[in-house]
Amino acid sequence: MSKIVHVESPQQFTSLLSSSRIVVTDFYADWCGPCKAIAPFYEQLSNQLSRPGQITFTKVNTDTQKQIAQSYNITAMPTFMIFKNGRETQRIRGADPKALDSAVKSLAAEAAASSSSDASSSDASSSSSGTWIGAALPRNYTDVTSNVDVLGLDFLNVDSAFGNARTVFDTAAPSSLGKSKEGESKKDWIESDTDEQLMMYIPFQASVKLHTLQITSFPPEDDEDVMRPKTLHLYTNRSNVLGFDEAESIPATQSVTLEEKDWDPKTGTAKIELRFVKFQNITSVVVFVESGDGEGEKTRIDRLRLVGETGESRKMGKLEKIGDEQGE
Structure with missing residues (x-):
């Protein structure tokens, strides 16, 4: 059968x-x-x-x-x-x-x-293929992070002493997850530079439907100047990164304030459930971290994961047969 x-x-x-x-x-x-x-x-x-x-x-x-x-x-x-x-x-x-x-x-x-x-545990912090995610996926939705156009990423106010825009989309588990301080020498995360704000322009290779944004952050316990993100604003289908003043002057598609209870203590990940009706045909998203959770001057992000569905970005053209019948 x-x-x-x-x-x-x-x-x-x-x-x-x-x-x-x-x-x-x-x-x-x-x-x-x-x-x-x-x-x-x-x-x-x-x-x-x-x-x-x-x-x-x-x-x-x-x-x-x-x-x-x-x-x-x-x-x-x-x-x-x-x-x-x-x-x-x-x-x-x-x-x-x-x-x-x-x-x-x-x-x-x-x-x-x-x-x-x-391992037989149900912890969703890693997958069998080596692709790390910070939290369990919602039923009937998948990790669509692979649709990110990494060549088009544009992050503002990122400290060059740490990782770059591509770092947060690394498929490996963050070095800080369950590691000693020696593991942090990799600096596989990003931190803000002159103040706590970050502006992240994330374009996609094809349109997607976004359901959840996962943010992972592991601020060091011995450095109060480095914080997790707290207040975020999301803007959809922008053609380029927004300036900080510009972002504050236009309506966000969705705004979120994270609290301590939103962060998983094992994976350092917060799940932001999006208003799915507003994220149905998305070709890009701008994530503006307006403030961090504390009195420090630096905001840290280790990983970003996008969960949803691959959208219908292109109309299907005339179907072809490929094989010997075409002489190929």
Whole structure:
């Protein structure tokens, strides 16, 4: 009996992405010759490697599930996508058994190794793929941080003695998490410079729907001058970073004041639940840290994680068949 899951709705696909560590997806069409040619090989891989909760093989019919195909900008048949912990890691266009076999078996070996070394606790501070998150993901939503356009990041008032804008999106666990002071020599965090305020412009490679912003901060206990963020203002779909005076003069999409109880003592992470209706089609977000939680002059951020859904950023063009039938 085939172990492939045939996706019947966007909600089912979202659920699969959140319930299985690795999801392999075959985007196909009934009229596509190359899709039919590689189907037996794909089913063979599924029968060999499927493991409940670990590796799930799925098929998405692009004719009946157009919303899903549009969400992932599928324009060629077949296209294979591989997800780890809800995040796209690889895309293979065309009926290429060798590339598909190599990619899937490599991930299967990684999943097996991760499973054997994984702790049985429910602490969400790390994932099996090595991608660190600070808090459990809301049901039916995924970590969409991989959609951040790191080349377009623009942070203001960041002390150059520490990390840069990309540092807070590092997939590794913060060096300060459960580490001695020796671990902090990496300085894998950012701190504000001339005062406590930070301005962070975060563009995306494609539109997203944001549900939650996770902020991780580990201010040192022996330095009262360094604080966690307290008051934040978020602005959506800006074309560039805002100046500090400019941000104070325009309405924020959402403003948040964090309290001590909002910070998880184990992971140093606060979850900011966004007004989802206002964060439905987001191409960029500006996060303005207006004040820190204390009397100090420095605000520290170790990690930022964005949780939500990949949006429908592009209209699906005419689908192509890729394979021998096109002479490729």
